[in-house]
Amino acid sequence: MIKGPFWNGTLGLKNIYKIKNSKCLIVARGIGQAPMIPVLKHLHSNNNEVIVVLDNSPYSNSFVNEYLEKYASKIIQCNTIANGRITEKFDEILKDLISNNDISLIHCDAADVLNYELMKIVEDIDKSIKYSCCNNAKMCCGEGVCGCCTRINNDLKLRRLCKMQTEPKYVLEGRRMF
Numbered sequence: 420m421i422k423g424p425f426w427n428g429t430l431g432l433k434n435i436y437k438i439k440n441s442k443c444l445i446v447a448r449g450i451g452q453a454p455m456i457p458v459l460k461h462l463h464s465n466n467n468e469v470i471v472v473l474d475n476s477p478y479s480n481s482f483v484n485e486y487l488e489k490y491a492s493k494i495i496q497c498n499t500i501a502n503g504r505i506t507e508k509f510d511e512i513l514k515d516l517i518s519n520n521d522i523s524l525i526h527c528d529a530a531d532v533l534n535y536e537l538m539k540i541v542e543d544i545d546k547s548i549k550y551s552c553c554n555n556a557k558m559c560c561g562e563g564v565c566g567c568c569t570r571i572n573n574d575l576k577l578r579r580l581c582k583m584q585t586e587p588k589y590v591l592e593g594r595r596m597f
């Protein structure tokens with residue numbers, strides 16, 4: 420049986436809904452290119468200019484080219500992460516993009532280790548930039564009942580990620596990544 424969609428595939432949705440007539444940056448890695456599409460389309464429909472940093476790893480090619488051509492203003496290919504750390508090249512690109520563009524929102528579709536690393540860097544550079552990312556929780560019931568999607572971080576609070584819409588920071592901070 421296939422059940423879904425669960426409608427909570429993005430953390431920080433309110434940030435995405437709010438942004439209009441602005442510049443946004445999306446970072447997508449590997450299979451994260453798939454959940455990027457609705458975010459890219461939504462930002463574009465609200466008259467935002469969207470720059471995409473694309474990391475195809477572990478695939479050799481991108482499978483979302485037709486969407487990128489239609490909705491992205493600029494595409495930068497880059498290896499974003501190696502051994503759990505953001506690559507020097509990506510760090511350089513990121514700092515350059517943020518300092519030379521008035522970026523209002525950064526969205527990341529990748530594994531949580533990259534979602535988290537990027538969130539910390541963005542916070543360090545400019546706290547006023549809004550942040551959102553994909554929700555990587557494994558879901559089962561989608562109703563907040565079975566406990567499959569629950570996560571407890573260092574603060575010992577229980578998060579049910581199928582039902583709870585929240586900021587990425589509340590989910591990623593204090594979590595064991597490795």
Ligand code: FES
Nearest residue numbers: 559561566568581
């Ligand atoms: S998927 Fe069952 S509680 Fe979230």
